[in-house]
Amino acid sequence: MNRRIVLHKKKKTSCSDKIFVVLNTVFMIILVIFTLYPVLNTLVVSLNDGTDALRGGLYLWPRKWTLQNYITVIQKNNLIIGAYISVARTVLGTLLALSANALLAFIVSRKRFLFKKQLSLFWVITMYVNGGLIPTFLLYKSLGLTNSFYVYIIPGMLGAFNMLVIRTYMAGIPDSLEESAQLDGAGYMTVFVKIISPLCKPVYATVALFIAVGHWNSWFDAMLYNRMSSNLTTLQYELMKLLSSVTNQSTSVEAMKNAASSVTPTSVRAAATILTMLPIVCLYPFLQRYFVTGLTIGGVKE
Template sequence: MKERSLSGTAFDISNQLFMLIILAVMIIPFIYIFSYSLSSPNMLKGGLVLWPEGFTFDSFKRAFEYPAVLNGAFISIARSVLGPAIMLFITSMAAYVVSRPDLLGVKFFRRYFIFTLYFSSGIIPMYLLMGFLHLKGTFLIYVIPGAISVFNMVLIKTYIEALPKELSEAAVVDGANDIKLFFRVIFPICTPVFAAVVLFDCVNQWNSFMDVQIYNTMYPQLHSLQYVLYNMLNQFSTIEQLQEAGNRQRGSITPQTFKMAITVITILPIACVYPFLQKYFIKGLLIGSIKG
């Protein structure tokens, strides 16, 4: 018993040390980026920066002085709110439909949806389709193509199938049809999996810029924040370019601190939202994996 106790204690200690190393590997880069973006270039001496040297917001001020940043932030926030909301509404209803075993042809519909996970039309046919639907040059290009997500539909379907069947049977006995059953019984108790898929889609919408580059590159008013910051990184790659763009304090901003500030701007909103959805996110992914 003593030997097993010692071995168990050794395992626990080694496991905790390993997890601390993993935690440090994940957190230190974020601390470095955040600290570097708030540091004055004149105070930086190279090496790992874990605390701001010569605290300053000059890099952030310069980033937000760029006219397209605020418009890009509005577009990114709008698509990160409307896109997941529309996706959740349509995808959840599709998941409910394919979860009904008594639906005529349900096996065909399930295979039809799964087929799209393995095969896609490609960029050129998609581009032609968006042009035919007159979605290019509009905000709808960001939300309509992603209104249905088969991967999220599978997650929601699995969650619904894991719910007690007595709930649906009781609602049907009380006279509820499929619409009332879904919106009054199923929908309210699917919060964990809904939070998981919404977080997936929010992150995807916030980080997306390829659709802007493909469809709306000629429409600056529809550029997302990620695409605007991407262009800023390419445009302001030297100190001289930063000076010409309007920075009056020589040495207060360098391309490196400017890039770090832009990186913080892009990751901070998601980092602030994630902790509030984490418990639902984990529960939503694990639900249905253990039964009995």
């Protein structure tokens, strides 16, 4: 049996294609540099002596290494309690909010749900209209949410934007999957848990990251509703108070130079920034692999 050898000629790259590749590579390198440099510079300032940092000229490497900036931040009162509360509200708040938004999105995305358009419009309106700060505070107080851990969890369980994002993704899942499951006797909860949710891992991961970042960075609600309770403070609120106290101590350069401590507001602010963003930076690589699409391709049998 004769074998035919087919030789494929390599496609010649035109001059315009080469120019595009070069320009695109240069542009992406510049974009990466502009994106990473502020973070690296903040890290350098946080690891450098505060008084020495006042001279300027710090770019990608510290001149005088020190951990005093981080020690100052960590030794702040109530910081451990704030970190514990922040982790608890981030984990619990993310799980409950994701579950609530996913359930509501599943209901609204079903074609046989009669009031899906009206309910979707209602949620869109809530994105632009709210009762205001004082009515919200009075409402939470009347519900007994002030001076309580639940004020971090319950008000943020449902979010219009997150629900609409999940609903849009669910609407793109073929109806044949749900119909096949229902023919086999599956109910709506079974369809949601075993059919829809496994296909929604990418959007779940994305929304979960949005919610987790919002909980982790939140400090305003702690100041409004749990200001009098030190056991319910959050890490961000404690860091905000630390920055405010350090900044208000003395702002003159000479006073900082003559101070016995090598810590300055700029160096403390840099250390607090790094500590704040570190957990989210560590979490993102685990969720990045879910940021893909097309999981439903091939899921429908013809």
